[in-house]
Amino acid sequence: MTAAVANDTFLRxxxxxxxxxTPVWLMRQAGRYLPEYNATRARAGSFLNLCxxxxxxxxxxxxxxxxxxxxxxxxxxxxxxxxxxMGLGLYFAEGEGPRFERPVRDxxxxxxxxxxxxxxxxxxxxxxxxxxxxxxxxKVPLIGFSGSPFTLACYMVEGGGxxxxxxxxxxxxxxxxxxxxILEVNAQxxxxxxxxxxxxxxxxxxxxxxxxxxxxDGAFQAFxxxxxxxxxxxxxxxxxxxxxxxxxxxxxxxxxGGLWLEQIAGAGCDAVGVDWTMNLGQARALVGDRCAIQGNxxxxxxxxxxxxxxxxxxxxxxxxxxPSAGHxxxxxxxxxxxxxxxxDHVHTLVETVHQYSREMRRRxxxxxxx
Amino acid sequence: MTAAVANDTFLRxxxxxxxxxTPVWLMRQAGRYLPEYNATRARAGSFLNLCxxxxxxxxxxxxxxxxxxxxxxxxxxxxxxxxxxMGLGLYFAEGEGPRFERPVRDxxxxxxxxxxxxxxxxxxxxxxxxxxxxxxxxKVPLIGFSGSPFTLACYMVEGGGxxxxxxxxxxxxxxxxxxxxILEVNAQxxxxxxxxxxxxxxxxxxxxxxxxxxxxDGAFQAFxxxxxxxxxxxxxxxxxxxxxxxxxxxxxxxxxGGLWLEQIAGAGCDAVGVDWTMNLGQARALVGDRCAIQGNxxxxxxxxxxxxxxxxxxxxxxxxxxPSAGHxxxxxxxxxxxxxxxxDHVHTLVETVHQYSREMRRRxxxxxxx
Numbered sequence: 001m002t003a004a005v006a007n008d009t010f011l012r013x014x015x016x017x018x019x020x021x022t023p024v025w026l027m028r029q030a031g032r033y034l035p036e037y038n039a040t041r042a043r044a045g046s047f048l049n050l051c052x053x054x055x056x057x058x059x060x061x062x063x064x065x066x067x068x069x070x071x072x073x074x075x076x077x078x079x080x081x082x083x084x085x086m087g088l089g090l091y092f093a094e095g096e097g098p099r100f101e102r103p104v105r106d107x108x109x110x111x112x113x114x115x116x117x118x119x120x121x122x123x124x125x126x127x128x129x130x131x132x133x134x135x136x137x138x139k140v141p142l143i144g145f146s147g148s149p150f151t152l153a154c155y156m157v158e159g160g161g162x163x164x165x166x167x168x169x170x171x172x173x174x175x176x177x178x179x180x181x182i183l184e185v186n187a188q189x190x191x192x193x194x195x196x197x198x199x200x201x202x203x204x205x206x207x208x209x210x211x212x213x214x215x216x217d218g219a220f221q222a223f224x225x226x227x228x229x230x231x232x233x234x235x236x237x238x239x240x241x242x243x244x245x246x247x248x249x250x251x252x253x254x255x256x257g258g259l260w261l262e263q264i265a266g267a268g269c270d271a272v273g274v275d276w277t278m279n280l281g282q283a284r285a286l287v288g289d290r291c292a293i294q295g296n297x298x299x300x301x302x303x304x305x306x307x308x309x310x311x312x313x314x315x316x317x318x319x320x321x322x323p324s325a326g327h328x329x330x331x332x333x334x335x336x337x338x339x340x341x342x343x344d345h346v347h348t349l350v351e352t353v354h355q356y357s358r359e360m361r362r363r364x365x366x367x368x369x370x
Numbered sequence: 371m372t373a374a375v376a377n378d379t380f381l382r383x384x385x386x387x388x389x390x391x392t393p394v395w396l397m398r399q400a401g402r403y404l405p406e407y408n409a410t411r412a413r414a415g416s417f418l419n420l421c422x423x424x425x426x427x428x429x430x431x432x433x434x435x436x437x438x439x440x441x442x443x444x445x446x447x448x449x450x451x452x453x454x455x456m457g458l459g460l461y462f463a464e465g466e467g468p469r470f471e472r473p474v475r476d477x478x479x480x481x482x483x484x485x486x487x488x489x490x491x492x493x494x495x496x497x498x499x500x501x502x503x504x505x506x507x508x509k510v511p512l513i514g515f516s517g518s519p520f521t522l523a524c525y526m527v528e529g530g531g532x533x534x535x536x537x538x539x540x541x542x543x544x545x546x547x548x549x550x551x552i553l554e555v556n557a558q559x560x561x562x563x564x565x566x567x568x569x570x571x572x573x574x575x576x577x578x579x580x581x582x583x584x585x586x587d588g589a590f591q592a593f594x595x596x597x598x599x600x601x602x603x604x605x606x607x608x609x610x611x612x613x614x615x616x617x618x619x620x621x622x623x624x625x626x627g628g629l630w631l632e633q634i635a636g637a638g639c640d641a642v643g644v645d646w647t648m649n650l651g652q653a654r655a656l657v658g659d660r661c662a663i664q665g666n667x668x669x670x671x672x673x674x675x676x677x678x679x680x681x682x683x684x685x686x687x688x689x690x691x692x693p694s695a696g697h698x699x700x701x702x703x704x705x706x707x708x709x710x711x712x713x714d715h716v717h718t719l720v721e722t723v724h725q726y727s728r729e730m731r732r733r734x735x736x737x738x739x740x
Contacts, residue, residue, distance in 0.1 A: 164670065164708060165670065166670060166673060166708065166710060169668065169670035169671075169673065170670065170673040170674060172670075173670065173671050173673065173674035173678045173682065174673070174674040174675060174678060213647065215646075215647070215668075216646035216647065216666075216668040216704070217646065217647055217648060217649040217689075218649075218685065219668070220647070256626065256647070258628070258629045259628045259629060259647055259648060259649075276585075276586035276587065277583065277585070277586065277587055277590070277626070277629055278587060278629060279587045279588075279629075296586075298539065298585075298586040298589070300534065300535065300536060300539035300540065300542075300543065301539075301543050303536060303539065303540040303543065303544070304540060304543035304544040305544060308543045308544060312543065315588065319587075319588075334586070338534060338536065340536060
């Protein structure tokens with residue numbers, strides 16, 4: 001395995017170094033909007049089988065890269081592998097979201113929780129990372145990921161998805177000690193999990209705090225951000241690869257976390273993800289040169305036509321503006337791509353980001369040479 | 371009908387005049403968490419029957435006031451009365467949310483839309499306002515309300531609730547002309563509806579922009595806030611009552627709109643509602659003396675115990691701080707109360723807000739007399 005990456009635009013942007021174009025990848029880029037994904041999934045028999053089979057996980061990870069000139073691959077996996085490895089009994093009822101057979105709601109259940117050894121019960125994920133790295137052959141970098149300690153806790157306490165987070169918020173307000181204990185275990189588990197992904201070859205890691213934005217101001221800092229920060233501090237991002245020392249950068253994305261952007265940017269990550277409610281120019285001003293910024297096209301733009309995709313992609317690029325010393329933009333959606341997305345619209349998006357961001361840099365360069 | 375209100379704390383706070391305590395009311399305060407509400411609803415036969423029967427709507431409006439010393443009553447009605455009056459065929463499938471038989475998705479459906487005469491097809495709402503005003507006997511003021519033009523359009527285009535707003539966002543990006551036309555009709559309809567409620571006796575009116583927060587920055591301003599502003603400009607808030615001229619104040623609440631707070635506060639309303647993700651101290655600094663601020667306890671706090679309700683209510687009051695010239699706080703939740711709320715916790719909340727906000731004022735007064 002070599003550390004060299006043919007297209008390292010994404011990694012350079014994460015280090016806030018100059019790039020020739022704005023790198024672009026899409027959350028959930030390997031997914032149900034692609035007919036080839038659905039074919040592989042059908043062969044796997046179920047979503048969980050697909051996640052747990054390294055060869056098939058590799059196959060679907062590479063599918064969007066065969067179609068589009070994306071600047072990064074992201075490990076195909078589920079956000080709930082960690083609580084599954086804790087023995088909570090993850091299952092998917094057809095047509096419904098994920099559920100746990102044994103939700104964590106009382107003192108006894110909390111006392112039993114322990115961080116799993118990622119090289120044992122989550123070995124299939126590490127195998128997938130190694131398989132994908134090898135199949136990528138250094139074409140683009142591979143992103144590893146995990147849910148945040150709080151987001152994992154939401155599923156663990158609710159026993160599945162929720163629209164009001166009644167169970168976990170009741171615990172948060174009534175028994176904060178229990179929730180803190182769950183989050184301590186989760187922080188350890190997520191740090192171990194991401195460290196194992198880094199050891200297996202992940203070239204960047206992302207923490208998805210999908211539900212932190214459901215918390216009240218104050219509760220977010222104490223129950224979500226504090227534990228994300230703990231994970232970031234426990235990471236071992238330096239690795240030797242082919243005799244070269246590489247540092248694996250980190251991205252934190254809190255959906256609906258725009259009001260807390262400065263605090264998230266100060267948590268010790270290399271990039272912050274923002275959703276489409278945030279103005280990227282404002283985000284850039286607030287974050288300064290502490291982090292790169294990743295985002296933030298509304299995925300529903302991809303439902304419209306090619307022309308509208310182009311126009312809205314330009315708006316996002318213009319709203320961030322030309323990169324400058326210490327300021328870098330990674331183009332992405334503000335949330336996962338919808339299963340109803342016409343695949344050819346994604347092509348237009350990726351092409352537009354590459355072309356227009358090159359033009360922006362040329363204009364910037366000629367303006368500065370005047 | 372007299373203009374005098376025995377407890378006008380809420381109205382004075384909306385005018386940013388000094389008050390002896392922080393007024394408190396709760397979104398959806400008349401609702402399923404109250405056994406007496408469920409009894410009335412069972413008698414009505416259905417939710418829509420309850421909304422359309424002025425006597426029963428009055429009965430449930432008054433129920434929370436009989437239990438708690440709330441500082442305002444809010445008209446019991448549904449957010450979808452206006453599109454129902456447009457002929458879209460509102461119905462409620464048991465266990466599901468509201469649905470429309472005829473969603474508005476194409477040119478032909480949009481061309482047929484027209485603002486209904488509120489004193490014809492929505493006469494039952496005006497009858498409810500008159501009945502409630504009379505039954506209240508000036509005890510506390512009555513709030514009238516409507517969904518925002520954009521929020522109504524979400525239901526009209528989606529045909530019901532949605533978690534990705536795929537239909538309306540596809541229209542927004544692909545055929546903005548169609549959506550603008552719907553929003554123009556809705557703005558007229560909402561203004562007419564609120565003006566009729568004001569004429570019937572509503573003493574404050576609130577616009578619920580429940581889904582504006584789902585929009586991208588830029589789209590929110592163009593497709594939600596612009597039309598809320600249009601409604602505010604079309605209101606006739608001055609009314610003669612018992613020989614006295616009264617001005618009916620306005621509240622705008624955009625769930626998830628914290629990033630746009632300053633822009634909403636500049637829209638021409640008397641108060642802005644904020645959800646629990648917003649820090650009230652920051653909100654106060656951003657809004658300045660342009661508006662009162664309403665909010666923002668997480669409704670899930672009410673799931674915990676009396677002690678936790680007290681502690682979190684204090685946090686909200688302290689986070690706004692003592693009122694001062696031009697700065698007023700109206701205590702509320704950051705969203706509607708949950709049907710699972712234990713009713714006695716609400717009592718603790720209302721008492722705490724009243725008592726502690728009086729203490730805050732006393733402390734403030736003795737500090738300033740030093």
